[in-house]
Amino acid sequence: MKDAAPASAPETFYLKDYTPFGFEVVSVELTFRLAPNATRVISKIRFSPKPGAADPTFFLHGEELTLIRAAIDGTEVTPTLTDTGLTCDVPDTPFTWEAEVEIDPEGNTALEGLYMSNGMYCTQCEAEGFRKITYYPDRPDVMSTFKVRIEGDEKVKLSNGNPTGNGAGWAEWHDPWPKPAYLFALVAGDLVNHPDSFTTRSGKEVELNIWVRPGDEGKCAFGMEALKKSMTWDEEVYGREYDLDIFNIVAVDDFNMGAMENKGLNIFNSSCVLASPDTSTDANYERIEAIIAHEYFHNWTGNRITCRDWFQLCLKEGLTVFRDAQFTADMRSAPVKRISDVIDLRARQFPEDGGPLAHPPRPEQFQEINNFYTATVYEKGAEVIGMLKRLVGDDGYSKALDLYFDRHDGQACTIEDWLKVFEDATGRDLTQFKLWYSQAGTPRLSVEESYQDGTYTLTFEQKTAPTPGQPDKAPRVIPIAVGLLGPNGDEVLPTQVLEMTEGKQSFTFEGLAAKPVPSILREFSAPVILERETTNSERAFLLAHDTDPFNRWEAGNALAREARIAMILDGAAPDADYLDALQKMLRDDDLDPAFRALVLSPPSQSNIAQALHEHGHTPDPQQIHDAAETFAQTLAEQLADSLPRLYAATTVDGPYSPDAVSTGKRDLNARILSLLTRLDGGQQAARQYEAADNMTQQYAALSCLLKAEKGAAQSQAFYDQWKGDRLVMDKWFALQIATAAPEAAAQIAQDLTGHALFTLKNPNRFRAVMGAMAGNHAGFHHASGAGYRLLAENLIALDKLNPQTTARMCAAFQTWRRYDADRQALIREQLQRIAGTDGLSRDTTEMVTRILDA
């Protein structure tokens, strides 16, 4: 049980122990009699013993259930109950299992299983929530069809599949597609819908609905368009059609994750589906479009073909993240999407891969699977597929995916199945490539070059540091996309993919008239850390001339990082060449505004801390913060004359539209406004705040004003205007902490936890405050330790209600070994305090233990 004291070590599960379930589940019928504190769930399940099963035990998972009665073939039985489920003597021929249990949706604050959010019933079953609904073999390799009857007074009662009937106080659903229990969903409440329809390319009419609380109907149109675009895209690019008569999306306020791909009934955190110009920023719109696509794409990659066990989670998540990234690249700008993804990968996955929580994309053991919904499984899982596609080519990838859908439709699969379709479709041996799935850690790729008599040689060496449980690493296959530029900036060799398979390996290029400048790891062709001795003038050259937009941005990013590091380590002034290059880019109207905004956005302070750590220095968060401030101030002063013109030129007038071009322009405009605010004391930002008719501009202006400590009046006005809107209030909470000075951040966050609108029961609100606290690098790591204490106190409080969200947020401490001895001692004290809490959940125990042990 999750709330049992962890005095004895929690059980560890191992990939190598996989054993199939000893029974076929032929069919499942469920009846729900809804009541907030005493919902009855009646199950009728047809089981068929598998001849010769390795493990013939009849074990059904079940947690926090009150068993009312159980029967086999109509005869009452008394099963043996444990904390995690039940066993029972059963016939050796097919039989019907019946059970009635009682559960308490209103008392369920963990938000797993069936729970209530604002008076509405909803479910979250991935990964192991179904066992809190009824006794069942709750494992992804057990697939069955489901019939569901819902009884209750709620106006709307939804489940998976197609509706088969309804009347006063009841509704019935049938899902004809066999699915694992983690894809089960039920929603009941007084909801309203935004309806639409879609005709598949084979002519099937599909009813579409987005269900929301009354009052939110006006925020569904964008999500609906995104859904229809996703359906079309999956038909055109992957040849995949939708397979039911109806597709429902429901918005829920209290939700641990972003969204969930339950078959035919996707449940969304309301922050990931509701959009309107006055309440959502451009970033919200982009995220909503991507998440709707992601969950929809799971219908094939996840639902029709699912995972054999939870160790294979990246089979569905890596592939579906890869697919949603392709979709966004097609809908918007491919280079901008790629650069944004790499920024995110470095911010979230690289620290994970280099710290105590490092694990391979396919982990081999876990205590609590909820702790493995990580950047490594999702984002690195997607990077691995990107490498695979680069190695086998676009045609090879298409053939392999067609074979995957043909061969495995309706099955629960493994990474081995996935790689086998690539081997069979392309004839390629992927034995060595598979190391990407089993080895943790980010490879460091160092490079040396030589040039003689027209021959240019690049010599690469790969090394991966030890990670928990994996001291030694074998060399991996690394696709290195390289192009060469001549001294005048012309490209003398277009992009080629070098295939590195050894620990150290050289590649030569003949017939070059002069020593070229290499552009290495174009499009970030592999998730590695490239280490190359180079000069700032060469970086500036690539920033000006590289034909690969990713590496062009990368050169600017490296310049920014080196300039910042020189300021911190040597007390240097902001690098003049870099400032000069930035100014040129900023004024270059031929460049995509979104790209210019990315070039102008500095590396994050956490990123600089990581870079310092990697170079053997102990990062000082205050110093890193001060260098960032000095740099931005200097840039603003040097651009003083042109900022007002640039601001005017990038201001988007007219009715708000969330399209990619307007979004990029507004992003650039916001960065210019933040520089301008350093010079004009917030006058322009205050004018923009007054005039703004959309959230993107209102939020950008408020952000600049708060950062300049000139935003008290606007912050109050913002609160008065939006206090009735939970999603906008999340922004208000987060922004005050994100913009706070290092010495003030913890106090501001602490005060906000005392605000009437702060609650531990809503994960979005908790993340808004504590996520912003942990994200304010210099504030969180302030020498007083107040940030550490505040986060620990709140994690301890939240753990009693919601272990899953608590455990995930413990990751804020994962980089603790980077810092000085005093900070490490302060963090250790807080981690030990969390670990020593009575009744700490299994989720949080595992996370804190891993972070402390490394």
Ligand SMILES: [Zn+2]
């Ligand atoms: Zn997913």
